[in-house]
Amino acid sequence: MNTYKALVKDLAPKKFHKKDQLWMLFLSVIIIAGLVAYIDQILQGQKVTNMNDYALWGIYISNFVFFIATSFVGSVAVAILRLTHNNWRTPLVRIAEIITVVSIVMAGITIMIDMARPDRLMNLFLHARLQSPITWDVVIIPTYIVISLLLLYFPLIPDFAILKNYFRKKKPKLSKWYGKLALNWTGSPAQKAIQSKSIKIIALMILPVGLLLQTIDAWLFSTTYRIGWDSTNFAPYFISGAMVAGIGGLICVIYVVRHYKKLEKYITDFHFDKMGKLLTLVCLIYLYFNINEYVIPLFTAKKGEATHLDTLFTGSYSVLFWVVTIIGLVLPIIVLLFKNGRKPKSMFFIALIVVIGSWWKRYVIVTPTLLHPFLPIQGVPESWRHYFPSFHEWIITISTLAMALLLITIMVRYLPVIPIQRTADELGLNKKEQEENIEL
Amino acid sequence: MEGNKTDRRKFLDKGLKIGLAALAGSFGLSKFSSKLSAKNSRSSADKIELMTTDGKLIQVDSSEVIEVEKHNDHDSTYNVREGMANRKFVMVVDLAKCKNALKCQSACNKHHYVTGDNAWLKVYDMQESKDTAHYWMPMMCQHCDKPACVTVCPVDATFKRRDGLVLIDNDRCIGCRFCMAACPYSTRVFNWGEPNQEVTLNMDLIDHMSSPEHAGKPSQIGTVDKCDFCPHQVQEGDLPHCVTACPNGVFYFGDKYEDTVTNGEETLRLSQLLEDKAGYRFLEGLGTEPSVYYLPPVDRLVDFEDGLEFYKEYESVEKPEQ
Numbered sequence: 001m002n003t004y005k006a007l008v009k010d011l012a013p014k015k016f017h018k019k020d021q022l023w024m025l026f027l028s029v030i031i032i033a034g035l036v037a038y039i040d041q042i043l044q045g046q047k048v049t050n051m052n053d054y055a056l057w058g059i060y061i062s063n064f065v066f067f068i069a070t071s072f073v074g075s076v077a078v079a080i081l082r083l084t085h086n087n088w089r090t091p092l093v094r095i096a097e098i099i100t101v102v103s104i105v106m107a108g109i110t111i112m113i114d115m116a117r118p119d120r121l122m123n124l125f126l127h128a129r130l131q132s133p134i135t136w137d138v139v140i141i142p143t144y145i146v147i148s149l150l151l152l153y154f155p156l157i158p159d160f161a162i163l164k165n166y167f168r169k170k171k172p173k174l175s176k177w178y179g180k181l182a183l184n185w186t187g188s189p190a191q192k193a194i195q196s197k198s199i200k201i202i203a204l205m206i207l208p209v210g211l212l213l214q215t216i217d218a219w220l221f222s223t224t225y226r227i228g229w230d231s232t233n234f235a236p237y238f239i240s241g242a243m244v245a246g247i248g249g250l251i252c253v254i255y256v257v258r259h260y261k262k263l264e265k266y267i268t269d270f271h272f273d274k275m276g277k278l279l280t281l282v283c284l285i286y287l288y289f290n291i292n293e294y295v296i297p298l299f300t301a302k303k304g305e306a307t308h309l310d311t312l313f314t315g316s317y318s319v320l321f322w323v324v325t326i327i328g329l330v331l332p333i334i335v336l337l338f339k340n341g342r343k344p345k346s347m348f349f350i351a352l353i354v355v356i357g358s359w360w361k362r363y364v365i366v367t368p369t370l371l372h373p374f375l376p377i378q379g380v381p382e383s384w385r386h387y388f389p390s391f392h393e394w395i396i397t398i399s400t401l402a403m404a405l406l407l408i409t410i411m412v413r414y415l416p417v418i419p420i421q422r423t424a425d426e427l428g429l430n431k432k433e434q435e436e437n438i439e440l
Numbered sequence: 441m442e443g444n445k446t447d448r449r450k451f452l453d454k455g456l457k458i459g460l461a462a463l464a465g466s467f468g469l470s471k472f473s474s475k476l477s478a479k480n481s482r483s484s485a486d487k488i489e490l491m492t493t494d495g496k497l498i499q500v501d502s503s504e505v506i507e508v509e510k511h512n513d514h515d516s517t518y519n520v521r522e523g524m525a526n527r528k529f530v531m532v533v534d535l536a537k538c539k540n541a542l543k544c545q546s547a548c549n550k551h552h553y554v555t556g557d558n559a560w561l562k563v564y565d566m567q568e569s570k571d572t573a574h575y576w577m578p579m580m581c582q583h584c585d586k587p588a589c590v591t592v593c594p595v596d597a598t599f600k601r602r603d604g605l606v607l608i609d610n611d612r613c614i615g616c617r618f619c620m621a622a623c624p625y626s627t628r629v630f631n632w633g634e635p636n637q638e639v640t641l642n643m644d645l646i647d648h649m650s651s652p653e654h655a656g657k658p659s660q661i662g663t664v665d666k667c668d669f670c671p672h673q674v675q676e677g678d679l680p681h682c683v684t685a686c687p688n689g690v691f692y693f694g695d696k697y698e699d700t701v702t703n704g705e706e707t708l709r710l711s712q713l714l715e716d717k718a719g720y721r722f723l724e725g726l727g728t729e730p731s732v733y734y735l736p737p738v739d740r741l742v743d744f745e746d747g748l749e750f751y752k753e754y755e756s757v758e759k760p761e762q
Contacts, residue, residue: 044633044634045631045632045633045634045661045662046615046630046632046633046662047632047633049632051632052557052558052632053557053558053620053626053628053629053630054626056617056620056621056630057617057621114616115614115615115616116614116615116616116617116630116632116661116662116663117613117614117615117662117663120595120612120613120614120615121614123595123597123612123614124594124595124614126595127595127596127597127612128594128595129593129594129595129596131591132591132592132593132594132618133592133618134592134594134616134618135594138594220618223591223592223622224588224592224621224622225588225622225624225726226621226624370621373624373626374624374625374626374723375564375579375625375626376564376565376566377626378562378564378565378753378756379558379559379562379563379564379752379753379754379755379756380557380558380754380755380756381557381754381755382754384557384558
């Protein structure tokens with residue numbers, strides 16, 4: 001592989017096969033179904049959901065929290081690994097950046113699905129009140145979208161220049177697009193200096209902004225009096241949970257992309273081993289905050305708190321709670337402690353469990369609390385004492401997940417999933433050959 | 441007071457300063473002197489009895505009595521978001537008298553055109569612990585002085601007024617339901633679908649401008665509703681619908697600044713009532729500072745069980761017959 005030509009050929013985006021197109025079609029069908037359901041929700045109102053005056057938030061919100069969480073991967077896998085000089089991150093960062101952009105955009109979309117009056121979206125700006133955590137979200141989400149887009153774009157510029165040359169003869173149209181995005185990149189020392197400085201600043205910025213994003217997300221809940229939400233532990237609890245969901249999602253996507261793009265040469269067992277250790281670490285941190293959140297209140301067991309914990313430990317949400325905690329968190333930690341557990345295939349399944357667990361974890365955070373208000377639930381239909389999402393809610397939610405996967409797929413199709421320039425630099429490939437503007 | 445101040449400010453703003461003030465002063469003086477002379481000539485038969493704010497009866501010469509100019513609520517300076525000047529509305533709910541007749545609820549549902557599944561005023565079957573007595577507890581918006589719902593609203597759709605009311609601007613609400621999550625009293629109700637008020641609202645909307653001061657007239661899909669403390673009734677000099685509908689005199693409505701509350705039959709000193717009957721506020725420990733006080737359910741005249749006749753665990757709004 002040791003020629004520059006071979007490297008570019010390996011890493012340049014490739015045309016989709018039948019299978020990939022079928023996958024895109026499958027996702028598109030789900031998205032259209034979700035779109036139809038959403039239009040119906042707009043026409044009929046949110047009575048098409050199973051939400052009610054008690055379970056006033058449902059999977060739209062827990063799904064939103066999930067997307068916010070996975071968007072944290074940009075801060076962890078890119079910024080933190082960069083600041084700690086973990087150079088093994090190189091072949092992984094691009095996918096992390098893609099997941100970050102897609103997740104945060106999807107978070108912005110899903111929170112609007114929960115709004116019963118999306119026609120009044122502008123009120124959030126026209127009548128904004130700074131004291132409301134939702135206004136903080138209105139500020140932080142677009143900020144994070146911009147920063148994560150820059151974090152994706154800046155390191156891509158040299159790669160775009162390479163791709164422009166690579167596709168010059170094969171696909172002139174595509175080459176033109178890459179050329180435009182490359183912003184006349186020549187790789188001169190002056191350009192390189194500006195670029196590396198910019199990336200440094202962006203990587204530094206995404207860390208505090210990412211932390212704030214997760215924190216504000218937690219504050220949406222902990223600024224209320226609700227038992228189970230009214231917790232000073234919530235922000236770090238959400239931050240650590242976001243690391244788990246983010247790294248889990250990253251491992252899943254990397255495994256699939258590596259498999260389909262045949263990148264085993266570049267993303268090796270070594271990288272999986274490293275990511276496995278990182279996932280173990282964040283899972284342990286998350287477990288620590290889980291203990292803070294669910295075990296310590298048992299000691300004082302104030303009446304409301306005791307009722308809430310009973311529902312989770314032995315009551316109507318106990319199965320979900322224990323599955324999410326034991327299988328979704330404790331089991332992965334145990335498996336990942338073994339070297340064989342950190343092999344790619346095992347890691348993929350573990351990460352998949354972690355991601356699914358993370359999704360349901362947010363459901364367990366949002367729903368049970370709402371069903372235990374301070375006053376008893378009386379004078380409303382019996383069905384209001386429970387909540388399980390309706391058909392509309394499921395279709396719409398699944399379609400947001402499909403939309404995220406579709407966006408990731410499209411990006412993986414057109415962007416080099418492994419940074420070409422950086423890899424070449426790190427491998428110390430012939431500089432001269434690079435400068436020859438190879439055309440293949 | 442407030443009106444006088446603004447009048448004076450306007451007066452000064454017009455540029456009529458010292459000269460005019462002096463003129464007015466001399467005019468006032470001449471009026472005063474004429475009053476003095478008139479007083480001497482009048483007979484004492486024209487005196488009328490009045491009650492002072494601290495409850496004393498006094499006699500005043502009828503010529504001294506000038507009718508207080510009523511605040512005109514329909515004038516253009518009245519701001520619905522600011523509310524009525526120098527008022528602070530409170531409610532007292534005497535749990536000892538409540539026997540779950542539910543007339544309050546049906547009156548509230550009717551006059552606010554409530555069509556959903558969840559009434560704005562509910563009477564709860566309460567029991568503190570398994571060895572203590574059951575009692576009936578009417579619960580409506582507590583119009584907190586530190587309202588959690590107002591704090592979290594991102595668009596200022598729900599707001600707190602100087603007269604103590606917490607109201608909702610349904611033209612602005614975006615339907616995020618954060619206020620409902622924030623309210624510890626579970627009194628906020630959402631219009632999940634089209635309110636379908638045609639049956640109940642019918643002709644009442646003619647010439648009616650929707651206002652936060654009469655919630656539910658009409659309700660809007662995808663927005664939050666709740667008890668509004670009936671400022672539309674107060675404007676007409678009436679008591680809230682639940683107060684007048686209650687056959688047992690459970691609800692007292694009044695003004696904290698005047699220190700009086702009334703249930704329509706008797707008018708009482710608020711401070712005295714709360715002191716005599718050990719009034720308290722619900723979930724005081726949360727620090728929301730509600731405007732609703734409860735009197736404990738002691739020395740009850742009726743058995744709790746009598747109220748069970750009307751108790752419906754799964755219904756609070758009667759549906760019109762199809």
